[in-house]
Amino acid sequence: MFCYQCEQTAHTDSGAGCATSKGVCGKDEATADLQDLLIHLLKGIGQYSTRLHAAGTPDAAADHFILFGLFTTLTNVNFNRARFVELIAEAARIRDRVRAAYEAANPGAPPLGGPAAFTPATDLAGLLKQASPASVRAGIELVGEDVIGLRSLVLYGLKGVAAYAHHADVLGQTSPEVGAGIAHALDLLASDPTDVPVLLNEALALGHLNFKVMGLLDAANTGTYGTPQPTNVKVTPVAGKAILVSGHDLKDLHAILEAVKGTDINVYTHGELLPAHSYPNLKAYPNLAGNYGTAWQNQQLEFAAFPGPIVMTSNCLIEPQPAYRNRIFTAGPVGWPGVRHIANGDYSQVVQAAQALPGFPETAPEKTILIGFGKDAVLGVAGKVIDAVKSGAVKHFFLIGGCDGAAPGRNYYTDFAEKAPQDTILLTLGCGKFRFNMEDHGTVAGLPRLLDVGQCNDSYSAIHIALALANAFECGVNDLPLSLIVSWFEQKAAAVLLTLLALGVRNVRLGPTLPAFLTPALVGVLVEKFGVLPITTAEADIAASLNRAAA
Ligand code: SF4
């Protein structure tokens, strides 16, 4: 096994990367190797799919499968090796189907090589023997660390794009352009590319594609559940039976709210599902009681203390503890061996589990937090925001966005939010906000100082706000009194970073550490071409941001 796709990858004397029998996240060697093989087969599908797209005859089912398959390999999504054996077999069947379509349309064309020609074994032992050439490090002795790192940047960015595209896809928002872009990237990776400019261009192309995907996701969420509104959300439990829903997937939450209709079961959101409370068509459900807990890395304590069933709809899942293993369920791309999986959107067994479990014995003293500042809510008060900047009442905006995690260096983000001057506005999104969103940050110029834009899935909204402000001030995004303080953990964040770079956004402060797959040479490119800055200390970075804006 070798994996260095996330921020918490192992660091040892022999370098960065989880390379023993188990990754830091709990992914075991067999599962890691099977994920590599699944990606290898997805590359093979991509080789044919990109040609079918070019001919105007895409296989939509293959495109859906690619999104789902890539999503299962994100950090903290699926740890179930048996599921990967099934997915590999399904991938081979789909690859054979797109190959047949391609060959029928191109009689006499030479067969494609590489992953397109790969025949997976039919059992676990056979598959594990085949895994080594599919590793991200395969061929490193020939091409070197920089090329492997750049291929990894493309692959991990691609995984993030695919995950967002899958979220949009389940709500019916997709486009052939997305399928074509993803197949193109897989086809390129299948060719074991070594050309640095080609790989860099592909990374930026994925950044642009991700912007489109996130626009589709925004349309999917708002089109289905309405436009997010500023909303006070209870973050304290109420007496009664309870279900906890975590991850990012609004559709699963909606299905659960439908399943508990007419019962007295309270549904709580966890982690990245907090923003669900701001959608009119979700908050209208009386059973949606509030938000419970914080970010993903605290789930083992929080889930153990929750007195009802828990549903993981997407990332981030970590090893279920015995205290709640028999009352946690997975859905969609998520999986853990031995944990019950809801494959068909039927949540009746979760409802039954809630009825059988004790629920909260009493109602805690009420506390609420304000959320729901997506692009429409913020731009609805754009006049006020612009006046506040022009009058000098608001000096600067900080977008403190992205993932949370367990690294001690992540206190930086708490410090940053606490130490940012009172005449600044803090925009936030992603699960990193749980480090500071339960505090009262006050108001400035009649506006709340902390504006919660939503999930990491809502990065589109934040970029849209920045572009609209730049338009209003008749300047570029880089000339706004705005600094982006990005915390990354997994591959969705890699995709968002590529989008920011592709859109020409400079001076992104990235932490808590830089990705291990970025070699010093690649970091040099990011610093020189895109002005990416590693974080230092909150005090120094706040001062530097304000000085730059004043200069
Ligand atoms: Fe290690 Fe992260 Fe890969 Fe898990 S996902 S094996 S923690 S690099």
Ligand code: SF3
């Ligand atoms: Fe968080 Fe996993 Fe990235 Fe959606 S839930 S931001 S880490």
